[in-house]
Amino acid sequence: MPRMKPSQRIYAWFEQRLQLEGPIADAAFHPVPRTTASWFYVFGSAAFTLFLLQVVTGILLALVYVPSAGEAWNSLNVLNHQIPLGWYLRALHGWGSNFMVAIVFIHMTQVFLFGAYKYPRELTWTFGVFLLILTLGMAFTGQVLRFDQDAYWGLGIGVSMVSRVPLIGGGLVHILLGGPIIAGATLARFFDLHVFVIPGLLLGFALLHIWMVLKLGVNEWPMPGRLVRRSTYVAEYNRLAHEDGIPFLPGAFWKDLAFSAAIVAAVAVCAYFFGPSGPGGPPDPAIIQTNPKPDFPFLWIFSILAYLPPALETPVILIAPILALLALFAVPFVAGEGEKSWTRRPVAVLAVALIAVAWGEFTQLAGTTPWSPHMEAWSSDPIPVHYLRNATPLVRQGANVFQEKQCRNCHSIGGLGGQRGPALDDVATRMTRDQMRFKVVTGGGNMPAFGKDLSPAEIEALVAYLSTLHPANERPAYTPSRPYTDTGSPAATPPPAASGSTP
């Protein structure tokens, strides 16, 4: 036996017992096609790196966080304000979560466009879908652990969706909440899910996912025209890997490492500059002056729920997620062979583009929530001065009614106010006084009826005010027959002139 340095001896002592050298060397140096050493192939490893970051920061946060409905909110504020750098750990965990969700989606899109789910990697894709579901599960349960008003009412929204399940909806709600209301038991079970159940499943699926990548090989760069066939693919892949291959380490792996470092650095920078998210107001259900919104990964759902017609809502809530998941699971089994290259898969590219655009649009809409009344518009948004210049007392009174009766919460004027109903800056060009009166009294479409709540004098004033809302050079709408029915003579009252007293 040759003489060994002490360090070598120690290594040999451990290796004799652990015997990990062989499997690790196999994994590290297995040949992969040269084309897979690409910057497009770094997202999976980055997602796993972010998962590890979440585990570490999560364990550190649990040093202080108290998973009790009475104390959770306080412990978050202690983290933010009392523990040195507690805010930074919270920010790292929160931004790590945002990045992880984003990277997982990017990874999935890349895999889809590169055809990497095709034979023999169908199960890798299936487990990837599970990983996506689990990642989103982590994001939702994590949002609940930030036990503030948004978390409380976000749970309420989730529960209301679950309650629509036929027959067992009520029981499911009780199981989800751990009781009849959102309370201590609810937070405890979401803590359980977020800290034990889902991370455990996530780790297990992720390891299997990586195991299969090692065993089946990294997907080769798709070449247009090189079709996947079950009978020949494995041989073709092995030829690529062995004849035009490089060892996975360092050839491809250095890019994974570099990108992971960049991503973690990006999380650190975002956390430093943008800080932690929340907690918002305390989770006191008696405080109803709140405007709950989900975290960014779920904003698109929030938007869709605002736009669904009432009759379609329950079917869509209950069936659409199942169909979407079935579609995702079916992808490798429906299209397990054939063309991999995105340049020859227009339907795949269009599907990705459509989903991306729709997702972006719904997420953006959730930022402005044009479907919701602006709760403070009536008391805080001013009426532009020029709308009331030279206004008669009746018109001014109408403007008062307009503000006081919260019309402004749904209708904007001068760009301020709610967007639920149409902006009223030129309403007089669209509706005659009679039509306005009718609409205010009876409502219709999405507008409540105000007939019971407004006195005839108030309605008269309101309509007088609204009928001044037209551009200066455009005359208001009028009923051509009105002069005849009112006086019997068309010459007596000419139609309203274009030059009003208003803008």
Place this chain on the structure above:
Amino acid sequence: MTENEPSQPQTSAPPAVTALSEPSAGVQDPRLVSRRWLLFKASIAVNALVGAALAIPIVRYLFAPWRKDSSYDSWVSLGHIDTFPAGQTRLAVYKDPFSQPLDGLTDNVACYVRRVAADQFQVFAVNCAHLGCPVRWFPQSQLFMCPCHGGVYYADGSRASGPPERGLFTYPWKIVSGELHIFAGQMPTLSNSAKLVNISIGEGKSPCRG
């Protein structure tokens, strides 16, 4: 170094591994040792039995919250009826009857009390019938508005506009020695309240009032 026997042709580890992990070379085909296999199968059966026995309490523990709605609800007082002026709608807060010491502030449940006449009340849940967000009362326009998706309700709780399919959830109420009591206890959702009350759009008559 042992030779790989026919019974374990799959062993592909290096010889050193085999030397350390295989005790002897005399292992026979396991399929032939019927008594050991019987004991093995019996052990599995015992485990299954123990597991099934343990599963009963575990599943019951896990499903303990799954109860009949009526077992969660009870009559709760909202205070003297004079705290609710006639013709007005006021926010009232009660402690959930099912509350536990760990609940913090979360057992402070809010509801809207509308005193229609001297002895006529309507008590609404604050939760929007759409997805449960807290609706806000605007006495000037006599409307409830929801901040989440724009549901709007009239003063009598009937749907005015927006995505809700029905009016606000109502609680049954009664007056006991001058105090207003409501039958409450769980978060109102379509699963537990839709079958109690069915307010047709624009009418707002609650069949279970009182």
